Amino acid sequence: MAHKFQIDLLGIIELLSEHLYSSPQVYLRELLQNGVDAIQARQSVGVDFQPGVNVSISTNKNGGMQMLFEDNGIGLTEDEIHKFLSTIGKSSKRGLENIYDTDFIGQFGIGLLSCFVVSETVHVKTLSAKAGSKPIEWKGRDDGTYSVNEIDENLNIGTQVFLECKSGLEEYFDADFIETSLKNYGGLLKFPIVFNDGENETQINSEVPPWREKFYTSPEEDEAFLRYGQKIFGTQFLDYIRLEDDAGEVSGVAYVLPFSPSLASKRTHRVYLKNMLLSENAEDLLPDWAFFVKSIVNVNNLRPTASRESFYEDAKLISTRNLLGAKLRAYLLDLAENEPNKLRKIISIHYLSIKALAIDDDEFFRMFIDWMPFETTLGWMSLGEYKKLNSRIAFIKDRDQFRQISQVAASQNICVLNASYTYDAELLYKHYDLFREIAVEEVTPSSFSREFAFLTLDEQEETAQFLRLADEVLRSFQSVADMKKFSPTELPVVFLADEEAGFRRSVEQTKQVSSELWSSVLDNISLSDAAENSSQLCFNFSNPLIYKISRSSDEHLQTLAVKMLYVQSLLLSHRPLNSAEMKMFNESLLGMLEFSVDIGGEWIQ
Amino acid sequence: MNEELEKIYNLLDEAYDLENGKTKTSLCEEAVRLADIYGDESVQIETRNELIDAAIFGGESEKAIVAFSWMISKQKENPELINTYEFMWKYKWILGYICSFPNITRKQIDAIFADAADFYQANDASLRPIYKNLCSLEMSSGNNEKAVEFYKKWQSAVSDDHSDCVACEVNMQVDYQAFYKNDERALEIAKPILNGKMKCAEVPHATYGHILMPLIRLKRFEEAEESFNKGYKMVSKNGDFLAEVINHLRFLVLANKTKNAIRLFEKHLIWALEAKQLDERFNFYNVAWLLFDKLESDGETSIKLRLPNLFEYYSDKGIYEIAELKAAFEKDLRIIADMFDKRNGNKYYSEKILQNKDLQKLAFELDT
Numbered sequence: 001m002a003h004k005f006q007i008d009l010l011g012i013i014e015l016l017s018e019h020l021y022s023s024p025q026v027y028l029r030e031l032l033q034n035g036v037d038a039i040q041a042r043q044s045v046g047v048d049f050q051p052g053v054n055v056s057i058s059t060n061k062n063g064g065m066q067m068l069f070e071d072n073g074i075g076l077t078e079d080e081i082h083k084f085l086s087t088i089g090k091s092s093k094r095g096l097e098n099i100y101d102t103d104f105i106g107q108f109g110i111g112l113l114s115c116f117v118v119s120e121t122v123h124v125k126t127l128s129a130k131a132g133s134k135p136i137e138w139k140g141r142d143d144g145t146y147s148v149n150e151i152d153e154n155l156n157i158g159t160q161v162f163l164e165c166k167s168g169l170e171e172y173f174d175a176d177f178i179e180t181s182l183k184n185y186g187g188l189l190k191f192p193i194v195f196n197d198g199e200n201e202t203q204i205n206s207e208v209p210p211w212r213e214k215f216y217t218s219p220e221e222d223e224a225f226l227r228y229g230q231k232i233f234g235t236q237f238l239d240y241i242r243l244e245d246d247a248g249e250v251s252g253v254a255y256v257l258p259f260s261p262s263l264a265s266k267r268t269h270r271v272y273l274k275n276m277l278l279s280e281n282a283e284d285l286l287p288d289w290a291f292f293v294k295s296i297v298n299v300n301n302l303r304p305t306a307s308r309e310s311f312y313e314d315a316k317l318i319s320t321r322n323l324l325g326a327k328l329r330a331y332l333l334d335l336a337e338n339e340p341n342k343l344r345k346i347i348s349i350h351y352l353s354i355k356a357l358a359i360d361d362d363e364f365f366r367m368f369i370d371w372m373p374f375e376t377t378l379g380w381m382s383l384g385e386y387k388k389l390n391s392r393i394a395f396i397k398d399r400d401q402f403r404q405i406s407q408v409a410a411s412q413n414i415c416v417l418n419a420s421y422t423y424d425a426e427l428l429y430k431h432y433d434l435f436r437e438i439a440v441e442e443v444t445p446s447s448f449s450r451e452f453a454f455l456t457l458d459e460q461e462e463t464a465q466f467l468r469l470a471d472e473v474l475r476s477f478q479s480v481a482d483m484k485k486f487s488p489t490e491l492p493v494v495f496l497a498d499e500e501a502g503f504r505r506s507v508e509q510t511k512q513v514s515s516e517l518w519s520s521v522l523d524n525i526s527l528s529d530a531a532e533n534s535s536q537l538c539f540n541f542s543n544p545l546i547y548k549i550s551r552s553s554d555e556h557l558q559t560l561a562v563k564m565l566y567v568q569s570l571l572l573s574h575r576p577l578n579s580a581e582m583k584m585f586n587e588s589l590l591g592m593l594e595f596s597v598d599i600g601g602e603w604i605q
Numbered sequence: 606m607n608e609e610l611e612k613i614y615n616l617l618d619e620a621y622d623l624e625n626g627k628t629k630t631s632l633c634e635e636a637v638r639l640a641d642i643y644g645d646e647s648v649q650i651e652t653r654n655e656l657i658d659a660a661i662f663g664g665e666s667e668k669a670i671v672a673f674s675w676m677i678s679k680q681k682e683n684p685e686l687i688n689t690y691e692f693m694w695k696y697k698w699i700l701g702y703i704c705s706f707p708n709i710t711r712k713q714i715d716a717i718f719a720d721a722a723d724f725y726q727a728n729d730a731s732l733r734p735i736y737k738n739l740c741s742l743e744m745s746s747g748n749n750e751k752a753v754e755f756y757k758k759w760q761s762a763v764s765d766d767h768s769d770c771v772a773c774e775v776n777m778q779v780d781y782q783a784f785y786k787n788d789e790r791a792l793e794i795a796k797p798i799l800n801g802k803m804k805c806a807e808v809p810h811a812t813y814g815h816i817l818m819p820l821i822r823l824k825r826f827e828e829a830e831e832s833f834n835k836g837y838k839m840v841s842k843n844g845d846f847l848a849e850v851i852n853h854l855r856f857l858v859l860a861n862k863t864k865n866a867i868r869l870f871e872k873h874l875i876w877a878l879e880a881k882q883l884d885e886r887f888n889f890y891n892v893a894w895l896l897f898d899k900l901e902s903d904g905e906t907s908i909k910l911r912l913p914n915l916f917e918y919y920s921d922k923g924i925y926e927i928a929e930l931k932a933a934f935e936k937d938l939r940i941i942a943d944m945f946d947k948r949n950g951n952k953y954y955s956e957k958i959l960q961n962k963d964l965q966k967l968a969f970e971l972d973t
Contacts, residue, residue: 262621262622305801305802311801312800312801312802313800313801313804313809314800314801317801318835359842360838397627398627398631399628399631399632399635400631400634400635420627420628420631421628422623422624422626422628426842429872429911429913432911433871433911441914442913442914502634503667503668503671506634506637506668506671507671509641510671510672510674510675511674513675513678513679514674514675514677514678515677515678515681517713517716517717517720518674518677518678519674520713521670521674521703521709521713521717522670522671522674524706524708524709524710524713525667525670525671525706525708525709525881527708571642574635574638574639574642575638576638576641576642
């Protein structure tokens with residue numbers, strides 16, 4: 001008897017293929033999932049049978065590709081077939097949001113629908129395991145018509161699905177493609193999946209994952225695990241961590257990446273649900289800080305989302321994530337105790353991940369903080385080394401400010417940490433929290449420059465006039481002048497600006513191109529309740545040029561020099577010049593040329 | 606590629622690899638400075654685009670506003686240079702932050718919203734995001750009637766590709782309902798977010814914080830605790846989530862978990878001190894006041910705290926008199942409240958200080 005779908009079948013197929021699934025190949029996943037569900041359903045009623053799935057491909061009389069997909073699961077009765085059709089009907093009205101909230105029968109129908117993406121007809125023959133059932137045939141077409149009939153055939157219990165490849169989609173019926181996909185989705189399944197490509201029959205899941213194997217020596221175990229990782233991900237991993245829980249709900253392995261991954265991108269994992277591949281790119285299963293591993297995990301008790309490519313964020317997911325996190329943490333603690341060389345290697349690649357974990361975990365912090373590398377004015381070193389050299393921890397939180405002082409600090413052998421990197425400042429605060437006996441101090445360019453050597457009273461008197469003049473010149477640029485002694489002596493000046501001064505500078509510069517409205521907004525946004533913070537140009541009295549200029553009696557020369565040195569120090573610290581500064585630069589450059597021509601004598605005619 | 610350009614792109618690459626936060630923002634700022642020296646307009650635009658994103662999602666919206674001012678003048682001068690779609694998204698973000706700075710006048714805010722609306726209309730886009738931001742502006746300015754009016758307009762305007770993602774929109778609806786104490790409704794709306802069906806870069810992070818007060822008011826304390834446990838972790842590392850951290854801190858104070866509350870206070874005070882968005886600093890100080898009020902009523906008189914030396918009342922020894930801390934926060938609260946009240950032309954912020962003092966009534970004990 002022919003029926004018409006009471007639903008927009010084409011619409012649903014389109015939705016499934018375009019929005020729900022990553023690509024048409026998932027029809028194989030859906031068929032396999034249907035087979036697995038049917039087998040599990042039959043097992044759950046306590047019947048003793050040898051479960052299995054058989055897939056075979058062949059060519060029809062017109063040369064088209066066709067496929068037969070068989071399982072010996074629980075099968076369907078005619079009533080159940082009508083039920084799945086009505087589920088599809090409901091799904092079409094409610095949208096796809098909740099389709100996987102339905103039961104086995106409903107999901108079976110939706111799985112079948114995905115086959116219409118690659119086949120114009122879906123032809124099912126099935127015999128239910130329920131007592132008194134008769135063989136049933138269902139034929140559906142993607143134009144929305146279908147028929148359900150009892151058939152007079154000798155069927156085994158289970159379900160057979162016949163598909164005919166749509167022209168143009170032959171790649172999805174290619175033998176290699178099918179074999180690879182079945183392996184991908186069903187490689188961990190515990191009953192045999194047999195594929196027949198028309199010539200040969202192979203069991204595609206004969207290889208057992210290493211966590212299901214027993215090993216008698218640890219080298220044997222190590223080798224098996226690393227080989228498996230290499231095979232699945234094509235990467236030679238540094239190490240591996242077994243992931244198992246006592247209840248048997250979680251099993252798998254996490255591999256330590258041999259390179260440092262991007263902090264911004266989430267690490268994805270290969271995740272199986274009840275031994276069927278759910279996603280090759282599942283996020284959220286491991287804690288955020290676990291970006292140093294790539295894992296393969298099978299879970300039995302988590303709920304997949306509608307697209308079947310990740311899990312719902314529920315209590316079970318959270319407890320699984322905590323469990324996996326605890327495993328990784330125990331692994332690192334064990335290395336610190338027993339394999340310091342291996343740990344050192346892992347830290348050199350993954351210190352960011354370890355720093356992230358240390359922030360949240362005191363015990364972990366105490367164990368690892370001294371191993372962590374930091375940039376300092378004297379180069380990279382571990383915090384442990386730093387603490388050997390220094391009785392207190394001094395750090396700068398801003399990268400630009402670190403650069404302002406690093407040259408001077410290095411030349412004076414002062415070691416300051418650059419804590420502008422992710423987590424660093426927070427870790428150092430925490431250090432003080434846990435080890436109060438070591439002082440931790442935040443340094444800014446201005447607090448740093450206060451430590452430069454002062455001039456003697458005589459020297460102060462000699463340079464007072466120059467400093468007054470410099471202050472005058474710099475005032476219109478919201479900058480002040482100071483004179484100290486510091487090394488390296490080749491450095492005539494340093495430009496020091498705290499964060500606030502840097503922000504104001506960018507505001508001033510932007511105002512020059514902004515409309516009236518935005519310019520007035522910028523004026524108001526940079527008003528602050530904090531004390532006025534200006535930038536500082538600190539002259540180096542130990543520098544021979546500054547020494548001479550500051551004692552010169554030629555105010556014109558001094559003015560030109562201050563202007564030129566100011567602009568030079570801005571450019572050296574990567575600060576773009578605003579138009580007033582550019583104008584001043586041009587004028588002083590020409591002034592300087594004129595000055596040198598003047599002292600060089602008359603133009604030669 | 607020449608050396609200067611390479612430097613710029615190396616900085617952007619480095620920034621790209623980082624999580625949102627100050628480091629990322631400062632790398633982008635450096636890239637902008639180099640681009641300005643380099644002088645190629647398209648590079649100046651590209652670096653500023655990155656800076657705006659980083660500053661908005663890294664908790665330093667003032668830096669985004671500065672960079673955006675530059676962009677908007679470039680856009681008016683030479684529209685072909687700027688990608689309109691991207692520009693409109695950024696304009697929308699800026700609208701969300703502009704009212705956080707009390708020195709920006711209401712007149713300036715209105716002019717900016719009007720300009721944004723004109724721009725959206727000129728580009729045939731729905732005003733939905735503008736209404737959403739207007740609703741939030743009026744909520745935070747204490748203009749409830751206007752807030753309701755814009756909520757309705759926001760809900761009835763069509764959604765297009767300039768609108769926020771569904772998760773963000775629903776999250777804001779939760780915030781709105783919770784703000785007006787429609788607690789049951791807020792929790793109902795939050796459901797698809799809380800059961801994991803809707804998410805994005807900022808959701809459910811923010812939502813767990815939004816539902817804390819509704820849950821507390823409905824005396825569903827265990828659920829509130831669960832929401833804290835899930836939510837705080839998601840927001841504890843990025844200064845952009847200061848508003849959410851404040852919600853979690855308030856929960857801890859009301860739940861009598863003072864030890865934990867003190868830890869959060871110590872950890873996040875630096876965010877509030879460095880925040881140029883004074884509304885957030887205000888809200889943090891309010892909950893800080895609540896914490897010390899609680900400690901005082903527990904009979905404590907002094908406390909050992911590790912606070913950043915940027916704190917005006919910083920003590921080298923780390924010992925603080927609780928009464929003095931309370932007074933200090935109250936003083937700063939009044940200063941900030943006066944700034945906002947003057948701008949908004951009402952007493953909304955001053956009233957918030959008073960209402961906060963009343964919150965202790967909602968205190969409860971968890972069984973565990």
